[in-house]
Amino acid sequence: MDPYGLRRVVSPRGVLPQQADVLDPALPLGEDELSISVEALNVDAASFRQIESAVGRDPERIAAEVMAVVRRRGKMHNPVTGSGGMLVGRVRDVGPRHPAAGTLRPGDRVATLVSLTLTPLRLAAVRAVRPEIERVECEGEAILFATGLWARLPCDIPEALALAALDVCGAPALVARHARPGQRVLVLGAGKSGALVCAQAGESLGEGGEVVAADRSEAALAALAAAGVCDRTVALDATDAVSSLERLSAAGAPFDLVVNCASVAGTEMASILPVKEGGTVLFFSMATRFTAAALGAEGVGKDATLLVGNGFVPGHAELALDLVRRHPALQELFAARHR
């Protein structure tokens, strides 16, 4: 048994697959591994732009560069940006001791929910490059370890929409775990994860609760309000903690729970100031700075539970897809973002 895929690490020896320079995707399938016939890579946006800037916008050269990286590293782990992405394909083989042995069968369509930076990958060919959605359609084989997360692709939701929801599915799932009926919740950031978080918070809070969405973009807030997933909206610049607190106080701060889904840096204090004493702040923004959160709360003497938004919560994929199913307005909102 090799739950973290250590035997596939070629160099440097003894590190985890994500930290490795080179993986071996060609070893025979382990009894606790799963193999996938790859149809497409959804390359991380930062990685895709870096490749474009290095080789130009020519699809053939982009394809050649992707092939070269995967041949060299045994994974689509961009050596410049350090980022990966996810992939879509059909189950090829399930090792008898893989946790999904009783659940998945060859031919099932799945998306991987672990980063391509730790996914052993071989590519036979690139069939098409679609720069507008950072997608590389291809033929190849990928390996998932026993601890590697995956989700079955649903038949009733368009693939682009399903992938968009799966990409941020940890956020609404962790909100479902921490939000309590009757609470008042602030969601900073009205993007994709903010929208799903608002919808989940509304369901978790029930009748007595209130969901307040805040963002710099009035248009994004209007879209959330029109989708019916928040009770109130506040336009603010979350990098300006003092003016944000003023606006949020007028909208009923402090809150029991603050969920940071902002896409910009420097929003830690705008998350900490409006939470109640004894309340909770959930940080999902990848721009969060650990020290700014820890020292910032101490600096203002705020006793708040500060949580790192772990991307994995059991059942998170189905929870996010079900949210999208129950809120058709979210589907329109996501579709508009992907047009």
Place this chain on the structure above:
Amino acid sequence: MDPYGLRRVVSPRGVLPQQADVLDPALPLGEDELSISVEALNVDAASFRQIESAVGRDPERIAAEVMAVVRRRGKMHNPVTGSGGMLVGRVRDVGPRHPAAGTLRPGDRVATLVSLTLTPLRLAAVRAVRPEIERVECEGEAILFATGLWARLPCDIPEALALAALDVCGAPALVARHARPGQRVLVLGAGKSGALVCAQAGESLGEGGEVVAADRSEAALAALAAAGVCDRTVALDATDAVSSLERLSAAGAPFDLVVNCASVAGTEMASILPVKEGGTVLFFSMATRFTAAALGAEGVGKDATLLVGNGFVPGHAELALDLVRRHPALQELFAARHR
């Protein structure tokens, strides 16, 4: 009322005192403020070394540089390192609406538990500079806002020891909140905060529990074991997650609670791998990278609650001082570290 001290921010306008370039320490005392006759600044080590490297090791020149920074900024906020420190002094005046109005009286000796980077300060004179403990003895006046944390200095504990304990008092207090009787707890890092955390964990866990301390230094581990604050020690390099997990598995991993008090970067995965599914990781290391924790847990499909170690928990100062009182061995251990 001005709980965050916004009226004392001179420039740039509208930011919090910590983000400000210049504060005004000379305004009349606000009714929710507290003033302190300063006896000494305990300058952050990084800040002190930077000043030494800039002006040399001459105490008079160091004193002049400290005076200059405080005169220019209205706070001892090192413009190069961005760090501050804490101060010790006697209460001068307590505004009638300050939260400590019923508790503190003029003449009480206190230490501030908020950073000097947000503490309005005027210095009349520097009396002595003690580079070996990064201390600047001085005469001056400092202001604490209503949200600014402070602790009464105890009469029965040597000041250096009390300050050392107060410096990291948030860690054991948060452990007291999250550790449950009978659990098994791993503490990474056998330094000052690790020692206090071990002692608190042992008390919180009771008879059925187990405290395992891990560090790179065999000497530090031996000192903790001799102090009787842990049940078992494991020598490991926490920047090497794979070998750390091997050693910890031999010592009984997985753990219910992992507390990261390491002083080096790159120890996130060594904290996440050995925690149980459904367990909790408390990150106190200021070298923690937010993305390494969030994406690392997702990468190995670990459902763990990841907590940012908020430096403030109500009652944290008394809790840490009481721990030191109940564990005389800790006093010897800390004294040895400060020799």
